[in-house]
Amino acid sequence: MVKQKSSRNRNVAAAVLLLLAIVSWSQADLFGHELLAQIAILAIFAMSLDLIAGYTGLVSLGHAAFYGVGAYATAGLASVAGWPMWAVVPSAMLLSALLAAAVGLFAVRLIGVFFIMITLAIGELVHAFAFRSRTFGGDDGLGGVPRSNLDAIGINLLDPAHFSLFTVIIAVLVYLVLARVVDSPFGQVLTGIHQNELRMRALGCPIRRYKLVAFVLSALFAGLAGSLTAQHNNFVSPELLTWTTSGEALIVVIIGGIGSLVGPAAGASVFVMLSHQLSSLTDYWMFFMGLFFVIVVLFAGDGLYGLFGRLFRMLSNVGR
Amino acid sequence: MKEPLLFVKDLHAWYGDSHILQGISLSVWQGRASAILGRNGAGKTTALKTIMGLIQRHSGLVRLGTLRLDELPAYRVARAGVAYVPEARGVFPSLTVQENLTVSARPTQGDWSIERVFDTFPRLAERRGHKGKWLSGGEQQMLAIARALMTNGRLLMLDDPTEGLAPNIVEELNNLLRDLLDDGLSLLLVEQNFEFATNLSNEIYVLGKGRVQWSGSASDLIANGDVTRTWLGV
Amino acid sequence: MQNVVTEVSQVFLDPTFLAIQFLNGLQLASLLFLLSVGLSVVYGLMNFINLAHGTLYMLGAYIGLSVARGSGSFWLALIVAPIFIAALAAVFHALLLRRMQAASPMKQILVTFGLIYVGLDVVRYIWGDYSHSIPAPDFFAGSVHLLGEVYPSYRLFMIGLGWFVFIALYYGLERTRLGAVVRAGVDNREVAMSLGLNIELAFFLVFCLGCGLAGLAGVVAAPVLSVYPGMDMSILVLTLIVVVIGGPGSLRGAALGAFLIGMFETFGQVFFPAIASVIVYALMAVILLARPGGLLPVRPS
């Protein structure tokens, strides 16, 4: 009962956010579309992280590894190996998921800070590989990554407006898939594990297997976000793989409201807009960003989604 | 009857989203024992922890003598005179037996001193230099009680003290607690062991679904088959 | 070419060479110990991960820089900076941490990550973007001859300081009442509180002490490493690794972790330069695989 209500609220919020995105899209100029695409991609990345961090309680500081593998695989398969894009994107996602499966096999045995650190280590190992790889241009990165080709259905992804719409649509699809996952019995088990692991274990739930599946699923979509970012920038570099990229994704999730899917998507738009605006205004933009993080925790404990919920309740009280 | 030493009224507590204590009331009198009985998940441990201040109290009254406890943090509750023996003993594994006893000692408040503890528990005296983690289950229970006594509180709260103990140790424990009662200490007991609890306690509170479902004397409870079947499954 | 390779490897197996490298490893271990011990014990007490710990190290270095420049005395800087950082930690605790005691780890991450950002720009605003250095004190400015090699005496001072702090903390933790309270709190915070121990106060003191040690590390490192905005991030991850592989909450764990990382960093760079940048991550992965709670866990997992 409570569950149904919370997922309905979440879907309402998602619809509001989508409406905002559509309005923004219709109003945006060329650069507006660039930012919108950036937001949509970060939203996908953050939602994928929310599945493990928010719903399963696996806080990862290495999620950038899967994001980066998606991006590098896209660059490698498309511009180095010359595969067609319709094969590249799913392969990139699969590669991310495969890495997650390999890592997850032993990582999900760890909890708390140990899980955080093992994911960080994996992230750094992948980063070090990309940083030194001649094939991928080392730390200078690799350019010339193509975008998917949807000319057949009349969409030219080289046009920023088309590309931003494309990324928004994918973000919506990812939201729908993940929402189904978290509302499913599988998702209920994940939430149960998060809330009380011991009880779930006592009930005979194969906890590690559930965690592993969530981890792999999450990496799959992180890989998709990475692939999109490689296509958006036409460029990949080890920057995508640093632990601060993971850290920022985590921040986006928390700002938005952890464990709400739609919150992290909203967090993505706030993060992108705020960092873009601030860094244009002042060289000391990090100061204000940092202050903003602290203020969010102090005054909006549950992030934007929590604020939205409060507003929603207030409005409905007024209406009564 | 006189005013109770511990007086709890309509105590509520939440654990995240779940409303675990939905308004419990109970009392413990000077020199007497009260016991809380109930099935697993009935909220027995939560009740003790909430009284202790380890779980955020939502509303309700907790009073020790004339002192309000419900606003105080756990360490102030302890210093006010509530001695606590937690579930699974909670012996500090990296402290020696002696350190376990002295770290929380408040000798100025009463007459339990390290010497008296070692007189009462000669086994602990022998092992005073050992780390907590090397003790047997029975020794750990002795240490946990001795450690609580060292705080020289007026009320001793024990959470499932007989759990996992051999019958002869349970017997020993029973004698010890009787001696303490005779000394004028008050007890609040959470128990799974029906016999142990009813044997020792004057007042019994049966907890179920976060509420006190029944309260009365031990003999009344033994006589009341409905209550024991419905709420204790005995 | 072949000739050069064999010649080289023989040089590297020379006992003097290895001894010098061992000292280098100890020196790095010393620094990492100063940084990680506070973080580790604070985590053990309150499950609180302070990602801004590196920021305090950086601030310590900069305050040391200003004091050393203003007074001309390294030793004054070595005393003032840690005290200042400890005081700053107290303010930080009063303003922020107290309200966040019950907050989820995620919120702690967000706040301390935010403080990394804030701290970085505060340093840039006050001291600018340029790199600096503090000269070593005159007494340790030179080099000593050790096993027929030249070795900077300041590095020996760093090693000595690391040992001194370790012994002092060991004594404090094992032989004092506050130490017993801290250990009890790390073992089982709830039980410690319910026995009347003011764990929040102990946490506050340990937190300030740990932060002060991070400030001390900043000053101590400044004559060897340079002082620049961003020096916090470059040490933070290593520090976290030390905490985790040692086992959070344990003084001996922090010391063991620091020793291992110091040695693996140093000898890894000598013998396996190709993988030097990832060797500590690999080490951590292997250790956590074998012992999911770190090498010297305080609480059995």
Place this chain on the structure above:
Amino acid sequence: MRHWWYGWIVGLGLVATSHAEEVIKVGVVLPFSGVYASLGGDITDGMQLALEIYGSEIAGKKIILITEDSEVKPSVGLTKTKKLVFQDKVDLLVGPVASNVAGAMRDFVHTAKIPLIIPNAGNNLLTGEKCSPWVIRTSFSNNQINGVMGPWLYAQGYRTLYLMAADYAAGRQMMDAVRRGFIGAGGEIVGEEYPPLRETKDFAPYLAKVKAIHPDALYVFFAGGLAIQFVKQYHAFGLKGEIPLTGAGWLTSPLFLPAQGAAAVGFTGALNYVPSIDSDENRSFQAAFSEKHQRTASEFTVQGFDTGRLIVEALKVTGGETDDKSALVDAIHGVRFTGPRGPFRIDPATNNVIQDIYIFQMRQVGYNIRHVVIDKIENVQDPPNGCKM
């Protein structure tokens, strides 16, 4: 024009861009935060000084700089570039400092056909295989600085060399250039070491290795905090008396020299500029800069200064017209002047600068530690290196 959309979350006051018709907009993408913030600041200071000296108004149009922070992140640098082009509609671009950011920007400006003048990033590929008619570099290539040092060191009598640089593309490229030159001249490389860029906090393990092998000279490239640490540790471990220290000249840049102090004395380096170059152009430049900023101008400042001057001179040729980008680039190719670092021009074949390389030694002169020029290789010009435009 900015849309309301940009402020929908923060509602912060937006930067008002000038709507005057008669302006020439130069978009500047440099690091103003992060590890290279000091370089970004130096380059901007240099450009502004050039605009003051050589005129910021051309044919009645004012040149304005719109700066954006690259944060030394390729993706951010690219976003800022797109912002400057799409939103501010800049006429040309200047930036960045780091080669990875340049790599991310390169394809975009190449496709958009917006001239990009690089005032620092030295990756050989940018004016080699990945050269573009629209990408012009006023600073240097990694080959250009280091290529001359191999033969020069051999000529000084050194026969064995040990190379050390941070483990990233720039470090590798610089060491490759030296290795080629030194081996080509007949010398031998007896060891190479590439400490990790980020993790290195201590050079002690490497220094002990160098000491054990004892080459005729050590050749290094480090910058920033690493440069300070390296020089001080080299001194502390007593290598200074034993093994001569040589390298790419950034090691003792004026940015790092105050922190290095006397430990820097004895270093022999090659660079496109040192503050002590003995020429009227340099003296008046340094005087003008230190009057304004009360410090010594670095090589980064000079790169910014020459970039600013190049833009002014080229715009004078086009009469302030910027719509025809080809004409603008042609004008850039035609500019020739003698600046603080000597004769300056752009090589139309690669778009890389042709300049003198100075070989200097750090010496104690009175109370000061100075870059003393001991040799000069004139008009160093990169071969096309696969550049086809």
